[in-house]
Amino acid sequence: MPLSEALRLALQAIWTSKLRSFFTLLGILVSVAFLIVVVAIIQGMNSYVSGTLTASMIGINTFQVRRGPISVGLLDDEQVRMIAKRPLVTVEDAETVAEAVPEAIAVALQSGWPTPVAEIRFRDRTMINVTVFGITAPYQAVQDYTYLAGSPLTDQDVNGRRPVVALGHEIADKLFDNPLSAVGRRVRLDGRELTVKGVIAPKGRLLGQSFDSFVLLPFSTFEAAYGRRKTTVVSVKMPTADAIEAGMSRAEEAMRVAHRLRPGEENDFTVDKADAFVAFWKQLTSMLFTAIPAVVAIGVVVGGIVIMNIMLMTVNERTREIGLRKSLGATRADIRRQFLVEALVLTAAGGALGVLSGWALAFGVSTFTPLPARITLWSVALALAVGTGAGTLFGVYPASRASRLDPIAALRVE
Amino acid sequence: MSALIRIRDLGREYRMGDERILALRGVTLDIHRNEYLAIMGPSGSGKSTMMNLLGCLDTPTAGEYWLNGEEVSRLTDDALARVRNREIGFVFQTFNLLPRATSLHNVELPLVYAGVRGRERRERAAAALDQVGLGHRMDHRPSELSGGQRQRVAIARALVNQPSILLADEPTGNLDSVTSDEIMRVFTQLHAGGQTVIMVTHEPDIAARTERVVVLRDGQVESDRVNRGAAA
Incomplete structure (x- = not known):
């Protein structure tokens, strides 16, 4: 089965159960948004500290x-x-x-x-x-x-x-x-x-x-x-x-x-010189930077497990469909690809929505609070990579389980 | 002429805990191209096992199965999947259509796995639907079709990849007698057009419309006779 076909199927399946899909990807969404916002705030503070604050406290040059x-x-x-x-x-x-x-x-x-x-x-x-x-x-x-x-x-x-x-x-x-x-x-x-x-x-x-x-x-x-x-x-x-x-x-x-x-x-x-003050600040934020990935990792793992759970449920619900597809000539790889792509699309969507909400939140923070916030490209890239990584990791097991179903037994399921 | 299906001493054994169940015990059978054949037998006779083996959904524990010149009794899962895709068109009692897909898309499925793409796929699927008289129902979903129409979509799906065998498992089991008759006429027509049709059924009046009836009992062939009175 070509990838485009798998993608079409995945989008169809996700769109069919919109609400469920949304709740499924919520974990990834929140983790990614959190990562983006916190990194944006720290980055904003960084540029503020090394620019404005240093200048006002110590003086330029x-x-x-x-x-x-x-x-x-x-x-x-x-x-x-x-x-x-x-x-x-x-x-x-x-x-x-x-x-x-x-x-x-x-x-x-x-x-x-x-x-x-x-x-x-x-x-x-x-x-x-x-x-x-x-x-x-x-x-x-x-x-x-x-x-x-x-x-x-x-x-x-x-x-x-x-x-x-x-x-x-x-x-x-x-x-x-x-x-x-x-x-x-x-x-x-x-x-x-x-x-x-x-x-x-x-x-x-x-x-x-x-x-x-x-x-x-x-x-x-x-x-x-x-x-x-x-x-x-x-x-x-x-x-x-x-x-x-x-x-x-x-x-x-x-x-x-x-x-x-x-x-x-x-x-x-x-x-x-002022660098020392900046260095002091950087030392502080570097501690935050080690703590944040841990928090995000936990969120992503939990989000990933939710996705795995839902994908297992989906595979279960669609056992008959899987049996039918196999009887029509789908190989294990075809079935695996179908469900893996579905999990991936789910997490990618969660990641993308997370980036969007993170972006919106960071914008809100910098607009309505005195905290500066600055979105950085690497945090967006990292967030998306982590999200899709989790999708692959937690999508593999349900997908391979689906691919190993016995067509006879699968077709017999009511 | 060599047989399309050549089965020698085919056996299938199941293990349930410590118990061994012999579902098929040494079946030997030849089926030729363009035959119209019914496999009958009471429940527990091994008819479903036979159907699964013929359809390459399962592999035998003993004996040989040659399909279209290839020995398929020892193939791996994925190789069997490709054989099913190329050689076998399934028609199920419960239709087994994807509920959210249109008739056209349901019929396209075997072509998806055969790697046929784009316009050719749609054209072939549309042609198959035309062949079963549903050319005007291509964009309907199964829920918008009657039982008979659903089964026709399923038959179109079975035919679309031009398989060697059309393998139907109680194809009229979920239909009323009028619709059954209609579906049986489709099979008869396809057979007249050169298609090999194998039907697994427990209904004598369905079997009576085929040309050859194989009756299984206790995992063995009890009788194998030509059906002289078959309606052509």
């Missing part, structure tokens, strides 16, 4: 000199103890780095972990949970901040420990009816009176988290109020991404000299 690496979350206790022994990063370190990397667009010092959370008041309005950063003036260049109103913090503000503050857009928006009118007003940050110097243009909101709910203080003003942080960070913004590596190695050299480290002695600081 930027590397950092820090006390510890960026991916703190995945360090073991021993490493954490080692880092705790390291000296704090200081203003002098920032100067050392700036000298070593003269081509840098900006070298900034910023307060790091633990980031203080403060209460800010203007007249009768109060906002709590405002994150406070202490920075040197170049930090605003590192972060590519633009000011909607007023002016950036300056070296004079830092050197003079001036009581001024720059407001993130969300803060200005909530404290003042018109955020542009904030400049020159006096606000109270944890009780300290500060003059608003500027309002920073919004960077947006992603993953439900605002990047505009912060205030910036001159570094000196910050330290006077909150003390030195445990992880002060030097950020170095380079003119191009290609320049980062060279800048990093010169910064490391200069830091070793400044810290009087002997050859062979380990660094008592870390030079890291």
Whole structure:
């Protein structure tokens, strides 16, 4: 029997019992859709993390000199103890780095972990949970901040420990009816009176988290109020991404000299770039990527068993037809092909519908939730391959069972 | 002239647990081209076994079966399937049509397995339906046809691949007497046109319309006589 004939028969059989066919392929459908959606979300997050998030947190074309690496979350206790022994990063370190990397667009010092959370008041309005950063003036260049109103913090503000503050857009928006009118007003940050110097243009909101709910203080003003942080960070913004590596190695050299480290002695600081943050994220998602196939595999196996079960039932119901076909000259291969193709068409349909629903779901997720989602071709290919693979695997047994039926006995079945 | 069917000491034994049942014990029979023959016998006589062996649905445990010059008693399943496709046209008591397929498609089935494709297949199936007088019912499904019409579709299906033998198993068993008569006339016509027809039946008035009657009893040929009074 030619394949086209088997295909026609399969489509006919599936179409005849539409509802049953649908429920049969539901397992495969759900597994495939799940695979597509989850992979789409992770991929979406990946591009978001390596693009937007990294840029907003660290800055574009930027590397950092820090006390510890960026991916703190995945360090073991021993490493954490080692880092705790390291000296704090200081203003002098920032100067050392700036000298070593003269081509840098900006070298900034910023307060790091633990980031203080403060209460800010203007007249009768109060906002709590405002994150406070202490920075040197170049930090605003590192972060590519633009000011909607007023002016950036300056070296004079830092050197003079001036009581001024720059407001993130969300803060200005909530404290003042018109955020542009904030400049020159006096606000109270944890009780300290500060003059608003500027309002920073919004960077947006992603993953439900605002990047505009912060205030910036001159570094000196910050330290006077909150003390030195445990992880002060030097950020170095380079003119191009290609320049980062060279800048990093010169910064490391200069830091070793400044810290009087002997050859062979380990660094008592870390030079890291955004990649480290991305790597940290990738490490997280790679765990997901190992868990997902397992979940999908279970779904597909269950779906495959359902298909096998239904195919066995179909073979049973059509015993007489099989007997008849054999009496008319169908060989075992003919019968096997007929039922295998039917199982394959079922799973392929399940896979295709799964891809479609996965696609629709991913689209819905990226449209109606803050989670980004991006469909990737390989996940679609994998899903379809897994689906049809299951069809073949679980279709073989019912098909070969059908092909081995004795025509006499099969014809006698009522 | 060599026989179309040459059977020598054919035996078929079944095992049911420890018990051995000899359904056929040494049947010897020659059937020539264009014979019109009935195989009769009470139930348990081995008539069904004989029919299965003749139709190459089963293989004997003893003896030889030569069909159209080929020994078919020792063939594998798939080889037997090809012999059935080429040499044998089955007509069943219960018609055995595919309920969801049209008459035309039902008749096309043997050609599907013979590897005949496309237009040729449809044309040959249509011609076979014409031959049994159902050229105007090609797009009907079995449920839209009367019993007699269904059996005609089945006969067209049996004929479509131009088999050596038309093998009918109680072909009128599910039909009323008027329709039976109509179907028997189709067989008589086909025989007149040169077709070899073998009919397994337990009804004497059906057998009476054939030209030769073989009666089986206890797995052996009890009588084999020419039917002088057969209606031509």
